[in-house]
Amino acid sequence: xxxxxxxxxxxxxxxxLAIWAQTDEIQLSVTETELRWSxxxxxxxxxxxxxxxxxxxxxxxxxxxxVQRGFEESEVVGLLDIVQRSRNAAPEQDDxxxxxxxxxxxxxxxxxxxxxxxxxxxxxxxxxxxxxxAEATPQALEEAPPEMARPGVVSLDxxxxxxxxxxxxxxxxxxxxxxxxxxxxxxxxxxxxxxDVFEQQTDDKVRDEICAIVDxxxxxxxxxxxxxxxxxxxxxALATAERGREITPAHARALRAIPDRLSAPEALAQxxxxxDEAAELPPQQELSELFExxxxxxxxxxxxxxxxxxxxxxxxxxxxAAARLASAHTNDLVKLIGxxxxxxxxxxxxxxxDLKTAAAVPPLLRIMTEDDAAARLAxxxxxxxxxxxxxxxxxxxxxxxxxxxVRLAAIRALTxxxxxxxxxxxxxxxxxKALREANLTEKMAVFELxxxxxxxxxxxxxxxxxxxxxxxxxxxxxxxxxxxxMALGKIGSRIATDSLRKATTEKEVLVRNAVxxxxxxxx
Numbered sequence: 001x002x003x004x005x006x007x008x009x010x011x012x013x014x015x016x017l018a019i020w021a022q023t024d025e026i027q028l029s030v031t032e033t034e035l036r037w038s039x040x041x042x043x044x045x046x047x048x049x050x051x052x053x054x055x056x057x058x059x060x061x062x063x064x065x066x067v068q069r070g071f072e073e074s075e076v077v078g079l080l081d082i083v084q085r086s087r088n089a090a091p092e093q094d095d096x097x098x099x100x101x102x103x104x105x106x107x108x109x110x111x112x113x114x115x116x117x118x119x120x121x122x123x124x125x126x127x128x129x130x131x132x133x134a135e136a137t138p139q140a141l142e143e144a145p146p147e148m149a150r151p152g153v154v155s156l157d158x159x160x161x162x163x164x165x166x167x168x169x170x171x172x173x174x175x176x177x178x179x180x181x182x183x184x185x186x187x188x189x190x191x192x193x194x195x196d197v198f199e200q201q202t203d204d205k206v207r208d209e210i211c212a213i214v215d216x217x218x219x220x221x222x223x224x225x226x227x228x229x230x231x232x233x234x235x236x237a238l239a240t241a242e243r244g245r246e247i248t249p250a251h252a253r254a255l256r257a258i259p260d261r262l263s264a265p266e267a268l269a270q271x272x273x274x275x276d277e278a279a280e281l282p283p284q285q286e287l288s289e290l291f292e293x294x295x296x297x298x299x300x301x302x303x304x305x306x307x308x309x310x311x312x313x314x315x316x317x318x319x320x321a322a323a324r325l326a327s328a329h330t331n332d333l334v335k336l337i338g339x340x341x342x343x344x345x346x347x348x349x350x351x352x353x354d355l356k357t358a359a360a361v362p363p364l365l366r367i368m369t370e371d372d373a374a375a376r377l378a379x380x381x382x383x384x385x386x387x388x389x390x391x392x393x394x395x396x397x398x399x400x401x402x403x404x405x406v407r408l409a410a411i412r413a414l415t416x417x418x419x420x421x422x423x424x425x426x427x428x429x430x431x432x433k434a435l436r437e438a439n440l441t442e443k444m445a446v447f448e449l450x451x452x453x454x455x456x457x458x459x460x461x462x463x464x465x466x467x468x469x470x471x472x473x474x475x476x477x478x479x480x481x482x483x484x485x486m487a488l489g490k491i492g493s494r495i496a497t498d499s500l501r502k503a504t505t506e507k508e509v510l511v512r513n514a515v516x517x518x519x520x521x522x523x
Contacts, residue, residue, distance in 0.1 A: 009077065016072040026067040030057045035065075050087045060086075060096040064111040071107035078103055187221065187229045195236045202246045211254045218261060222271060227282050231289035234259045262290075263298035272305045275314055284317065291321035296332040299325050300339060303347040326351045330359060337363040346378050353382030361390045368394060373403040380406055384413035396422045399429065404438070408445055415449040423453045430461065436477060443483045451487030456495055462488050463499040466511075482514035489518025 019026060029036045035043040035054050045052035048059075057065065082103060086096040094102075097112055166174070194217075198210045214237065221230045241247070241255035261267060275281060294302070302322045309315050326333045326348075336348035337360060349367065352360035360382065367379040380398050383391040398410035399422060414422050429435055430450050435443060450458060465476050465484040475481065485503065488496040500519050506512045 012076060013072040020069050024069045028065045028067070030054055030063050030065065032058050053083070056083065056086060056096060061112040061114065062097060062100075062110050063113055066109040068107040068109070071105075075105050075107055078105070079108065185229065187226055188232055191217070191229060191233050191236060195240050198240055199244055204248070204251075207247075207251050211251065214255075215258060215261065218258060219267075222262070222267070225274075225282055227290040228286035230262065231286070231293050234262065234293040259293050259295055260297065262293060263295040265297075265301050268294070268298050268301045269305070272301070272309075272318070276305070276309055276311045278311075281311070281313055287314070287317050288320070291317055292324070294321055294325060296325060296329040299329070299332055299348075300336055300341070300344045303336070303344045304341065306347065307343045322347075322351070327355055330355065330357050333357065334360050334363055337367065342372065342375065346375060349375070349378045349382045353385035356386050358386060358388050358390070361386065361388065361394060364391075365394050368398060368401075373406060376401065376403065376406045377409055380409040380413065384409070384416075387417065392417060392419050393421075395419075396425060399425055404442060408442055411442075411445045411449050415445070415452055418452055420453055422449070426450050427454070427458070427461070436480060440479050440483075443479055444486065447483035447487040448490060451490030454487075455491060456493050459488065459491060459493070459495050459499055462491075462496075463502075466499060466515075467502045478508045478510045481508070481511045485511065485514040485518045489521045492521070 026037065028042070029039075031054060032048060033045050033052070033054055034041045043053060045054055048055040050056060082096065082099045086099060089095070100108075100110060191214075194210055194214055198207055201207065214233065218230055218233055221227075221233065237255045237258045241252045244251070244255075262271075275287075281287065299322070302318060302325065306315070306318060306322060309318065330352075333348055333352060333355075334357065336344055337352060339345045339348065345367075349360075349364065352364070364379045364383055367375050370376065376398070380395055383395050392414070395410045395413050396419065398406055399414070401407050401410065411426075414426075426446065426449050429446055435446060438446075447462075451462070454461075462484045466481050466488065469475055476484075481503075485500060488500050497519065500515050503511060503515045504519075506515060
């Protein structure tokens with residue numbers, strides 16, 4: 001990120017533009033002290049040292065370099081890196097030619113000569129010039145009869161009829177074997193070899209080195225999107241930690257810690273972001289194998305990304321991973337209910353309910369005391385799914401919650417469960433003034449719960465609301481009276497029916513219709 005370096009690279013790229021306006025490639029010949037273009041020196045170095053660019057190429061056999069359009073965009077930095085490494089390389093390390101071959105440039109070509117052949121003198125230099133055989137010209141070779149073969153050239157016709165010529169089946173076998181060799185994944189072989197060496201070699205230094213190599217290799221495989229190989233590496237590491245011969249506790253811990261690198265928040269977040277933005281996902285099997293290796297520490301990151309994924313194809317696999325981790329590690333799931341990130345907390349609350357995790361009730365009770373209404377509503381929904389006695393006790397308190405949606409969810413949950421311990425609390429709500437100001441939906445829910453629990457003991461209260469008159473003959477609000485009628489129909493006893501019949505001639509249409517429905521439901 002050095003600004004001077006970045007400006008220099010940008011200036012280098014810009015300088016190519018003028019050249020590409022005239023030609024599509026630059027062909028440079030290399031001598032010991034010069035780089036020449038069209039036989040004109042364009043770089044001259046007086047000394048032969050590692051600081052001399054011509055000598056750096058020449059000493060390793062490179063005699064020509066061809067740079068093509070597009071080289072400056074993605075490959076110029078790679079060439080500069082190779083030049084620097086070659087200058088600092090020790091004698092036993094790779095030479096410049098090997099580094100260029102490994103880099104496999106697309107827009108850079110080079111021609112080299114074998115130094116051993118170049119420095120070898122011709123065999124006939126000891127003969128007098130007049131006794132040396134005349135050099136065969138192309139014209140002479142063309143005019144020569146067929147039986148005069150060019151020296152050093154072997155004709156396939158000489159072997160076509162021999163006993164050792166390969167038949168069609170053998171050629172096909174070799175072709176298939178070569179194709180299979182090139183198609184095989186060498187990375188998986190490398191992983192297998194590393195763990196084989198680890199198991200066979202009991203020396204601590206060897207195993208320390210392999211642990212370090214495996215740790216770095218996993219990061220490289222992740223960056224190269226070799227997800228199936230990463231999954232294989234993690235499985236082999238865990239298996240080796242269990243079956244390794246004479247393995248020390250330190251080495252076993254190092255191997256078991258390898259999956260934690262994948263599940264670390266930073267690494268996993270980067271991986272999921274790359275997958276979400278990818279134009280094409282790796283095969284589903286590879287992603288599934290990778291997600292199966294995630295550890296409980298990945299739950300929070302997975303929950304966050306479930307809420308913001310854009311790639312629809314990735315979501316089912318991440319959902320499956322979240323479900324597997326949550327069901328297998330409920331203790332970690334319960335801890336996330338109190339996470340400060342609301343996205344993580346809400347997802348943990350929801351999944352605790354789906355799994356009917358009774359251990360989630362205490363943290364859900366704490367959620368019910370917080371200011372986040374959405375979290376309280378999610379907690380009531382989760383407690384309803386859990387349905388244990390302790391969960392219903394927490395829901396009972398939500399009947400008097402400050403948020404209408406939370407109250408409604410709690411009331412409906414208790415109605416479905418016919419939770420009788422809530423009767424005193426709901427009776428107080430029915431008698432209270434706050435219910436008179438609630439909307440019709442909440443009034444209906446409260447009276448439905450009351451009617452399901454109170455029995456005949458609640459008929460006088462309901463009859464008073466439906467048929468009673470207050471000061472100066474005033475009656476209750478029509479909505480409240482209609483709800484009381486529905487509650488009486490829920491009770492369905494004789495005295496409840498008698499109370500309903502008193503209101504069959506009611507002038508209020510809303511009340512009269514409610515009474516009619518209640519009588520039909522009671523009968």
